[in-house]
Amino acid sequence: MQAANFCVQCGERLARKGWRVRLRGNRCTDCAQRFGAFGPLRPLIVLAVIALAGFAVGRYMQPAPPPLIIQRAANSPLSDAAVNPDESRRSAKPLASNTNVELPAADEAVYICGARTQKGTPCRRRVHAAGERCFQHKGMPSLVPLSKLVIRP
Numbered sequence: 001m002q003a004a005n006f007c008v009q010c011g012e013r014l015a016r017k018g019w020r021v022r023l024r025g026n027r028c029t030d031c032a033q034r035f036g037a038f039g040p041l042r043p044l045i046v047l048a049v050i051a052l053a054g055f056a057v058g059r060y061m062q063p064a065p066p067p068l069i070i071q072r073a074a075n076s077p078l079s080d081a082a083v084n085p086d087e088s089r090r091s092a093k094p095l096a097s098n099t100n101v102e103l104p105a106a107d108e109a110v111y112i113c114g115a116r117t118q119k120g121t122p123c124r125r126r127v128h129a130a131g132e133r134c135f136q137h138k139g140m141p142s143l144v145p146l147s148k149l150v151i152r153p
Contacts, residue, residue, distance in 0.1 A: 007031055073128055110151040114142035126151075 004026035006013055012028045027035070072078060111130045113123035115137035122143045125134040130146050133139070142149065 009035070073132070075128055111149050112151060113137055114144045114149045115140040116143050 004014065007028040008026050009031040010028060012030075014026070014028055111127050111132065113125045113127050113132075113134040115123045115133050117123050123134060123137055125136075127134055130149050131142070133142075
C-alpha cells in the first residue's frame, strides 16, 4: 500500500524521511499536533461514550422488580412469622434438638398430584396430603381415584 503524499487536513506536501514515518499516518506535523494523538479515534470514543450513557440511562429508568411472594400449603409445618437472620445465626441449634419441626417417619405414605398433564397422563409430583395438587395443577381435578394417589415406600 502506498503512503499519502499530501496531508488529508490541509493539503500540505508531506516530507517523508524513511519508512518509519508511514506509521505516523497521513497528516502533516502541524495537523497531527492540532488534532492530537486521538484525532482519528475521536468518532469511536464519542460513539462509546454515547453507548455507555444510553446503557446507564436505561438501567436507571428500569422499573424495580416485583416483590418475591412465597406461598406455602395450608398444612405446612413452617411458621408464617418473619425470620430475623441475626437471631437465627446466634441460636442455630441442631435439627434434632428443635422440637417444633417434625421429621417425616420412614413408614409415612407419600402422595402424588394425579392431575392431568398436557400429555394426558397423571402428574407424578409429590404432595403433602391425598387429594392435594402440586403448584402447577392447583384447582384441577385428579385423573385417578384417591386410593391410587398413595405411594408406599
